[in-house]
Amino acid sequence: MPTRTVSAGRRLPLVVTSDGELLDELLRLAAAAGTEVEVAADPAAARSRWSAAPLVLVGADQAEACLRARLAHRTSLVLVGRAGHVDPGWEIADLVGAQHVAVLPSAEPWVVDRLGETVPSLGAGGPGRVLTVIGGRGGAGASVLAGGLAITAARRGLRTLLVDADPLGGGLDLVLGWEELEGLRWPALRQADGRVDPPSLVRALPSRDDLVMISWDRGDPVHLPVDAMAAALDAGRRGRDVMVVDLPRQLDEAAVIALQAADLGLLIVPAELRATAAAARVARSAAPHCPNLSLVVRGPAPGGLRAREVSRSLDLPLVGTLRPEPGLRRALERGEAPAASGHGPLATLCQRIIREVTGTPVAGAA
Ligand SMILES: Nc1ncnc2c1ncn2[C@@H]1O[C@H](COP(=O)(O)OP(=O)(O)OP(=O)(O)O)[C@@H](O)[C@H]1O
Numbered sequence: 001m002p003t004r005t006v007s008a009g010r011r012l013p014l015v016v017t018s019d020g021e022l023l024d025e026l027l028r029l030a031a032a033a034g035t036e037v038e039v040a041a042d043p044a045a046a047r048s049r050w051s052a053a054p055l056v057l058v059g060a061d062q063a064e065a066c067l068r069a070r071l072a073h074r075t076s077l078v079l080v081g082r083a084g085h086v087d088p089g090w091e092i093a094d095l096v097g098a099q100h101v102a103v104l105p106s107a108e109p110w111v112v113d114r115l116g117e118t119v120p121s122l123g124a125g126g127p128g129r130v131l132t133v134i135g136g137r138g139g140a141g142a143s144v145l146a147g148g149l150a151i152t153a154a155r156r157g158l159r160t161l162l163v164d165a166d167p168l169g170g171g172l173d174l175v176l177g178w179e180e181l182e183g184l185r186w187p188a189l190r191q192a193d194g195r196v197d198p199p200s201l202v203r204a205l206p207s208r209d210d211l212v213m214i215s216w217d218r219g220d221p222v223h224l225p226v227d228a229m230a231a232a233l234d235a236g237r238r239g240r241d242v243m244v245v246d247l248p249r250q251l252d253e254a255a256v257i258a259l260q261a262a263d264l265g266l267l268i269v270p271a272e273l274r275a276t277a278a279a280a281r282v283a284r285s286a287a288p289h290c291p292n293l294s295l296v297v298r299g300p301a302p303g304g305l306r307a308r309e310v311s312r313s314l315d316l317p318l319v320g321t322l323r324p325e326p327g328l329r330r331a332l333e334r335g336e337a338p339a340a341s342g343h344g345p346l347a348t349l350c351q352r353i354i355r356e357v358t359g360t361p362v363a364g365a366a
């Protein structure tokens, strides 16, 4: 089971070249633009991704091969060459159907701009990214991971909504040390439905800086209506940059629609045999609703079970591992929010996941 980079279902620009030096140049420009790219050495390797990629950069070395391969006509197609090497002339560009010819290094800024345009914009009301977290067994660390992801995103200045969707959990407000904060909780919001406009929903919630939260009060556990979750998802996607949902292991209808909306679903599993067996049952119920379900394995591993073995046995891609962090347990007991210091295994993993899901660098990232 390969380790996967998280791209939240985002389609990446495609580079078609077998010119190693040109590829190095283009990878450098992609990094400057804040995006990953997919790479194909020739048109045969490019064919399956050719039409869906938001931008295709064809190296001058592959122009004729692309012409012979009769790839479909498409927009956002650029022929790229290096000054003093194979000349990417307009004639061949025309035949291939490229709208632009870029010669490096002079066209570098232009190429960075084109690559940058493929990165989803977060500030301008673009759709908020939805992440869900579910534990492979009780006490797996799902709520702590959900809290850590939300705190990390908000530290980056991303407008974040954290949702506690587990009626029987210990309460995410307690995980963050927010139990005294004013604002509406689920029981008061259960009437919410699609008619609630996202800004007023968000304004009614407990908040601190860029983070707002929907959690439970200390009353009796209540069922979470699917309409209330639909309203929360709407608020998250339309009104926030990032939304993190802490899910119950026993999926209800509300949890199912959150999984269906997720750009990335995380299943967190302690590195233990019985936890893996329990997680297999959770994965079987969650995976059909979430094609992006991925695994986080949390240490310690008392029997030496490796993250890759857990990944293989659950047939889920591994997003990351968490080393044991005894200091975190103590900090949580003191009411400190997870990942708030920006240091340690949890903070580092959360920074990487937020960066990869949103395509933005995270302040304080390792
Ligand atoms: N990354 C971590 N490092 C160290 N300890 C952790 C970590 N995550 C969780 N814990 C410990 O495990 C406990 C349970 O974590 P958490 O509440 O996040 O689990 P959960 O999967 O949400 O459990 P539940 O089944 O109750 O919803 C925490 O109170 C904390 O002591």
Ligand SMILES: [Mg+2]
Pocket (backbone or CB within 6 Å): 142, 143, 144, 166, 169, 170, 246
């Ligand atoms: Mg929990």
